[in-house]
Structure formats: structure tokens, C-alpha cells
Amino acid sequence: MASGIDPAMKMKSLQNNTVHVISLGCSKNIVDSEFLLRQIQAGNLRFIHNAEIIEAGTVIINTCGFIKDAKQESIDTILHYVQAKKEGLIDRLFVTGCLSERYKKELESEIPEVDRYFGVNDLEHVVRHLGIDYRKELKGERVLTTPGHYAYLKISEGCDRTCSFCAIPMIRGRHISKPIESIIDEARHLAGKGVKELILIAQDLTWYGTDLYRKQMLPELLNRLSDMGQFKWIRMHYAYPAGFPKEIIRIMKERNDICRYLDIPFQHISNKVLSNMHRNHSKDQILELIDFFRNEIPGIGLRTTVLVGHPGEGEKEFRELLGFIQDAKFERLGAFTYSEEENTFAAKKFRDVLSEKTKQIRFGEVMKLQRSISRGINSKKMGNILNVIIDGKEGDYYIGRTEADSPEVDNEVLIKKSDGKLIPGNFYNVKITACEDYDLYGEVVT
Numbered sequence: 001m002a003s004g005i006d007p008a009m010k011m012k013s014l015q016n017n018t019v020h021v022i023s024l025g026c027s028k029n030i031v032d033s034e035f036l037l038r039q040i041q042a043g044n045l046r047f048i049h050n051a052e053i054i055e056a057g058t059v060i061i062n063t064c065g066f067i068k069d070a071k072q073e074s075i076d077t078i079l080h081y082v083q084a085k086k087e088g089l090i091d092r093l094f095v096t097g098c099l100s101e102r103y104k105k106e107l108e109s110e111i112p113e114v115d116r117y118f119g120v121n122d123l124e125h126v127v128r129h130l131g132i133d134y135r136k137e138l139k140g141e142r143v144l145t146t147p148g149h150y151a152y153l154k155i156s157e158g159c160d161r162t163c164s165f166c167a168i169p170m171i172r173g174r175h176i177s178k179p180i181e182s183i184i185d186e187a188r189h190l191a192g193k194g195v196k197e198l199i200l201i202a203q204d205l206t207w208y209g210t211d212l213y214r215k216q217m218l219p220e221l222l223n224r225l226s227d228m229g230q231f232k233w234i235r236m237h238y239a240y241p242a243g244f245p246k247e248i249i250r251i252m253k254e255r256n257d258i259c260r261y262l263d264i265p266f267q268h269i270s271n272k273v274l275s276n277m278h279r280n281h282s283k284d285q286i287l288e289l290i291d292f293f294r295n296e297i298p299g300i301g302l303r304t305t306v307l308v309g310h311p312g313e314g315e316k317e318f319r320e321l322l323g324f325i326q327d328a329k330f331e332r333l334g335a336f337t338y339s340e341e342e343n344t345f346a347a348k349k350f351r352d353v354l355s356e357k358t359k360q361i362r363f364g365e366v367m368k369l370q371r372s373i374s375r376g377i378n379s380k381k382m383g384n385i386l387n388v389i390i391d392g393k394e395g396d397y398y399i400g401r402t403e404a405d406s407p408e409v410d411n412e413v414l415i416k417k418s419d420g421k422l423i424p425g426n427f428y429n430v431k432i433t434a435c436e437d438y439d440l441y442g443e444v445v446t
């Protein structure tokens with residue numbers, strides 16, 4: 001971000017009681033911002049979210065502190081608004097979220113221009129510092145920042161796992177499940193707002209309930225959410241492989257509103273690297289789990305994430321990972337490069353020997369392979385008729401998604417606008433007429 005504020009973004013019109021909330025990072029941060037926006041709304045303050053313009057009375061940056069690149073983006077955003085404050089375009093600057101939780105002391109001394117730094121569990125404090133009351137009775141209520149037909153539903157906070165590369169347990173703390181009744185209340189609130197697609201998120205979705213109910217309660221929660229009969233699609237993100245509750249797949253088979261889609265980060269396949277990563281599961285367990293998913297639900301959309309360059313990943317282990325990706329043919333795959341995060345087990349135990357260049361080369365090889373796999377999967381969909389939800393418009397096209405596509409992270413279906421008027425949030429049967437590496441093209445068929 002440029003140091004001076006771009007004149008094009010300066011508008012003198014906004015009153016000082018406007019609060020501009022900026023959400024960085026993952027969908028869990030978006031949910032936190034939505035709870036904050038509901039409190040701001042109830043306090044009769046004007047608010048904007050992730051807007052291009054600069055001016056506002058108060059800017060609140062909800063930061064990400066997960067890995068190097070995300071941290072850099074958060075710091076750049078803070079410095080951008082420090083500059084805006086120096087230029088008198090904003091009155092106050094608050095910073096909250098994971099970066100602020102993790103590095104509060106360092107940030108307070110290095111960027112003192114920020115009026116106040118808050119942690120990840122400081123919603124009430126942030127609200128009070130805006131000069132409005134914190135309204136307890138609004139618990140579970142949010143102002144949605146996603147298109148109105150889909151919303152994220154965060155079912156727990158924190159994580160009990162000990163993945164060696166991950167700083168999240170240090171930031172978000174131990175795993176705390178939300179009581180099932182308050183999740184159902186929140187889902188009812190979202191249904192009342194017209195949400196048709198519910199996306200379940202957590203740091204570790206499959207561990208839900210183990211603290212509160214002494215057993216994995218995700219199957220029970222899925223049944224309860226499906227019994228509401230309010231959602232067309234209920235989608236799951238961030239499942240953990242070890243101790244995966246297979247009952248979920250039986251429920252997915254029985255209930256049409258549970259998407260035949262599962263996001264389950266495997267991170268790697270080499271037993272040596274999985275052990276260094278403290279993932280508590282083996283190559284064989286991963287392969288058995290994938291077979292189970294594909295045998296039980298043929299055509300299931302599997303999304304995974306892999307991490308390249310972790311200490312212990314030599315050329316042999318990396319080739320093993322490429323072989324796994326080639327064989328497993330995930331419908332959706334994302335990749336990260338190992339970023340040494342201080343105070344993590346990996347940072348204390350291992351030396352980060354691989355150069356950034358080597359990590360980037362490996363990242364490139366993984367994504368090049370996945371691109372060809374995705375192309376192959378897409379080409380088999382030619383002529384198929386798929387159920388597609390419309391998210392919006394871009395240029396000459398309506399943008400939609402299939403059951404195997406989660407918003408923001410997966411593929412899209414593009415439908416020419418000239419084909420007729422389509423309503424965002426509505427579902428249409430679409431015949432696939434063309435495909436690219438990731439996206440599909442199609443026409444609506446009645």
C-alpha cells in the first residue's frame with residue numbers, strides 16, 4: 001500500500017460517527033466482525049465494512065496473525081490507516097483480531113499511533129470504546145457481510161491440536177464449543193434473514209462438543225440443523241482427519257441439504273513429515289479415509305490443504321506428496337508454504353533449512369499439478385446438468401457455484417447475462433457447455 005493516501009479515496013462527506021470495520025484473514029474473523037457490526041448497528045452508529053473509501057470517525061481493523069504473508073498484510077493495513085489518521089481523514093484507529101492478540105505489546109511500542117489494541121475475545125471492550133453500550137441480548141445476532149443467501153456459522157473457538165507449525169492455539173486458545181442451543185438460535189436468526197447456504201466453520205470442526213458434551217457432537221448438530229428444514233445447503237469446513245467421526249458421512253448420504261462436500265486439510269502424506277507436523281495420523285489412515293469418503297459418496301467434493309517446505313520435507317518426501325495429489329485427485333486443493341512461526345513447536349525443535357525459493361518452487365509444482373487435475377475433473381462435467389446457486393454478476397456473466405464449491409475459495413460457474421435474468425441466491429439447473437482449469441461455463445436449462 002502506498003504511504004500517502006490516494007486522493008481518489010478522499011471524500012469529505014462522511015460524518016464522524018461512522019465506524020469502518022475492516023476484516024482481514026479467514027471466515028472466522030468475518031464472523032467476529034459481523035457480531036461487532038450488529039452491536040454498532042444497535043448503538044445507532046453508521047458503519048461500513050471493507051469499503052474502498054478512507055474517511056470515517058473510527059476505523060477498526062480485525063487482523064490476521066496466522067502466517068508471515070497474512071501478518072504482513074495486517075501490518076500494511078494498519079500503517080495505511082495510521083497515515084490516514086496523520087492526514088486527518090480518520091479520528092480514531094482501533095486494531096483487534098489475531099495479530100493484535102499475538103503481538104499486542106510489540107505493536108503498542110512499534111506502532112503507538114493506534115489508539116487501542118484489542119484481543120480476539122474483546123468484543124465488549126471494543127463496543128464500549130466506541131462509546132455505546134454492549135447489548136448482551138443481541139448474542140448470536142450478526143450483520144451479514146456476505147451476500148445474503150449464504151453465511152458462515154462458527155461452532156467453536158480455539159483448538160486442542162498441537163500441529164507443530166501452527167500458532168492458532170497460542171492465539172485463539174483451547175477448543176471451546178458453543179452450546180448446541182445457541183448455535184441453533186444463531187442458525188434460526190440467519191434463516192430469518194434469508195440465508196439458504198450455511199457454512200459450518202471452526203479451527204477444528206470435527207472436535208465439536210468434546211469439551212462441553214464429552215463426545216463429538218458434529219453428527220448431532222448436523223441432524224439438528226437439517227431438521228430445521230430452513231437451509232438448502234449445509235456445508236462443512238476444517239474437518240480434522242484423526243478421529244474423524246464417520247457418522248457424518250452416513251448423515252450426508254441420508255440428508256439432501258448436507259452438501260456432498262467436505263473440506264479436510266491433510267497437510268502432507270509422508271509419514272516422516274506428518275510425524276514432524278504432529279498431525280497424529282498416518283499415510284495409511286489418510287488413504288483409508290479418502291477411500292471411505294469416495295466409496296460411501298461417489299462424486300463427493302473433497303477439498304484439502306497441503307503445506308510444502310515443512311522441516312523434514314526432503315526431495316523424496318516432496319515427491320511422495322506430489323504422487324499422493326496425483327492419485328487422490330482432490331476436487332479442490334489449496335497449498336501453503338511453511339512459515340516459521342515463533343514459539344511454535346516446529347520453530348523450537350527444527351531449523352527452517354529450505355530456502356524461500358525452494359518452497360515457492362514446490363508450491364508452484366503442487367499448484368501446476370492440481371490445475372491439470374482440476375481441468376481433468378471439469379472436462380468430465382461437460383454436458384452435465386448441475387444445480388447452481390447464483391452469487392452475483394461480474395462483467396458479462398452471472399457467477400454461480402455448484403454443491404462442490406464453497407464461496408471465496410473454490411471454483412465458479414459462469415452463465416452469460418444474455419441468457420436471461422437470474423436472481424442472486426436462487427438455484428438454477430445449469431448445463432455445462434465449456435470449462436477451464438477451474439471454472440465452468442454453462443446455460444440455464446428448465
Ligand code: SF4
Binds near residue numbers: 160161167169203204
Ligand atoms: S488443527 Fe492444527 S493447523 Fe488447525 S488450527 Fe488446530 S493446531 Fe492449527
